[in-house]
Amino acid sequence: MTIDLWPAPEPATLAVRDSEHRLPVYRLFFVGRNHPAHAREMGVTVDKAQGRPFYFTKSPVHLIGSGATGAYPSETEDFHHEVERVVVLGRGGHRVPLALAHELIYGYAVGLDMTRRDVRLRLRERGHPWCLGKDVEGSAICGAVAPMPGVALERGAITLPVNDSERQRADIADLIWNVRELIADLSRYYHLQPGDVIHTGTPEGVGAVRPSDRPHATIDGVGTVDLTIGPAV
Ligand code: MN
Numbered sequence: 001m002t003i004d005l006w007p008a009p010e011p012a013t014l015a016v017r018d019s020e021h022r023l024p025v026y027r028l029f030f031v032g033r034n035h036p037a038h039a040r041e042m043g044v045t046v047d048k049a050q051g052r053p054f055y056f057t058k059s060p061v062h063l064i065g066s067g068a069t070g071a072y073p074s075e076t077e078d079f080h081h082e083v084e085r086v087v088v089l090g091r092g093g094h095r096v097p098l099a100l101a102h103e104l105i106y107g108y109a110v111g112l113d114m115t116r117r118d119v120r121l122r123l124r125e126r127g128h129p130w131c132l133g134k135d136v137e138g139s140a141i142c143g144a145v146a147p148m149p150g151v152a153l154e155r156g157a158i159t160l161p162v163n164d165s166e167r168q169r170a171d172i173a174d175l176i177w178n179v180r181e182l183i184a185d186l187s188r189y190y191h192l193q194p195g196d197v198i199h200t201g202t203p204e205g206v207g208a209v210r211p212s213d214r215p216h217a218t219i220d221g222v223g224t225v226d227l228t229i230g231p232a233v
Contacts, residue, residue, distance in 0.1 A: 012060040014088065014109065014197075015144040017223060023088060023106070026195035028058045028140055030084075030113055031182060034175050034201025041204050046176055053177045053185055056130050063140045066225045070138040072211045072232040076116035079229075081209055082202035083160035083217040085153070085172045086111035087179050088145050089198070094191040101183040102152040104192060107145045110158075110217050110225040111199050114139040117208070142197070143217075143225035152180050153222070160217040162209060170203030172219065177201075 013022035032054050033039040039046045064070055072079055090106025113134075120133025153172070160168040177185070182200060186192065209215060213229045 009061060012063045014063075014142055015065060016107075017144040017146045023145055024195050025060045025063060025197055026193045028060055028063065028197050028199070029186060030056050030058065030134070030199040031177065031201040032056060034177055034182075035170065035203045036174070036176060037170075037204035038202055038206065041206070048176050053182060055186065056134050058135045058140050062135065062137055063142060064138050066141065066143040066227075068141065069228040069230040070114070070141065071230045073116060073136050073138070074233055075132070076118055078116070078118040078208050080115045080117040080206050081160060081162065081167065081215050082113040082115060082206050083158055083168050083215075084111045084113050084199040084202050085156070085158060085175075085219055085222070086142055087153075087183070087198045087200060089183075089192055089196045090149060090194050092191065092193045092196075093187050096184050096187040096192070098180055098184040101180040101187070102150055104183055105148065105150055105152070105179070106194070107147040107149070108153055108219070108222045109145045110143045110219045110223055112141040112215060112217060112225060112227055113199050113202060114141065115206075117206075140199075141225055141227045143223045146222050152178070154178050156220045156222060158203060158217070158219045160205070160215060162207075162213050162215045167207050168203055168205035170205075172200070174203065175201055
């Protein structure tokens with residue numbers, strides 16, 4: 001018999017809408033620059049014909065559920081909201097053909113990809129990895145997952161008011177790479193697994209939050225996610 005030296009971490013799970021079930025999370029993937037207007041506001045143009053999507057990851061320990069209070073993180077003066085459509089996989093696959101990619105889908109949720117923007121931009125200038133800007137404690141907020149097995153959801157209004165003021169509004173139809181393209185592409189690099197979670201990229205209008213702000217995001221037909229920004233740590 002072996003004995004752990006300290007308590008093993010609890011696995012991250014997500015709520016499932018209208019259900020007692022919890023969904024065990026395996027990995028958190030994020031697509032970068034998947035909306036033309038957001039790429040422009042970041043000073044970049046994306047030519048779909050000339051490129052492929054790119055990704056970064058966050059540790060699943062940074063995941064928090066809707067309704068939580070998340071601390072304002074250290075080492076930033078510019079902590080940003082990014083609202084995103086989240087796709088959760090219920091089946092795995094490697095080198096999945098585009099025509100079959102939707103079969104891996106379990107469902108969808110609304111997520112926030114919170115970002116130390118100042119740190120991220122500084123790292124980008126130096127050509128360094130993005131971890132300190134993106135892999136931030138408590139920075140992946142996700143609402144309940146709406147089960148839609150096998151459904152490639154390609155439209156729906158996505159909105160983010162902070163307090164009562166609207167900051168982001170778009171439609172997921174405007175994303176550069178759609179959900180099937182993203183799953184097929186990511187599966188060329190990873191053996192995708194049930195519980196893999198892919199944030200499919202934010203529209204334009206990203207901006208700063210301050211302690212006590214309350215971002216509240218919605219995607220029509222999917223659900224909502226709420227966050228309260230706590231005191232600075
Ligand atoms: Mn993002």
